[in-house]
Amino acid sequence: MNKLFDNNNPLMKGLSVMASLMAVELLALLCALPLVTAGAAYAAMNDYILRLVREEEGPLLRGYFRAFSANWRKATVLWLLLVAALAFVLFDYRAAGVYIPLLRLPVAAVGVLLLTVAFYAFALLTRYENTLGNTLKNAALLAVGFFPRTLGMLLFTAVFWVLGLTAWRVVTPLLVLFGLSLPCYVGMQIMNPIFTELEKNAPSEDGVLNNKEEIEP
16 A cells, blocks of 8 residues: 555656646646736746656746746747747638648648747747747757657647547546646657757756857757
């Protein structure tokens, strides 16, 4: 019986992770309610979940709001840029459907590319000190340089949401509780080895790269 509740028990560790993901998801949704703060809320989620993956998360509220406060300016700018870019892509996609349907595929590919760069950019933003321009450039370099990992992250997120939206009557509670945090957790599991290698090559205090140099994959 004691083994069942042992912290090293895979079942208990799994339940603990799921509880943490549910808690940080609800906290992020609450902090994102003004919409303009959605970028900072998602960035703070990235920070907490990466620490969760590395088993160094600490108290949720203190860690989450520390990351929220530290990154809200850059994260908000990144969020607004992403919304504007995706709105432009959506406009082009709908226009292509009316005038040149064949162009829908490359326009959709651009939208996927934007989301992919955003995945990496929010993770980099909370982990490394850099300009926003360099963060976006590094995100694009990592997305291409580690394409198999990028593809795995995209496939999981796409399958998760397609299944969720297909069976939304059954899965809606799961999407509310884990719609952002679970794909983020899987993404961090995929990205963590990349970050570990980067930090091994350029170590600094607290495992954060403080230099302004671009990260080459």
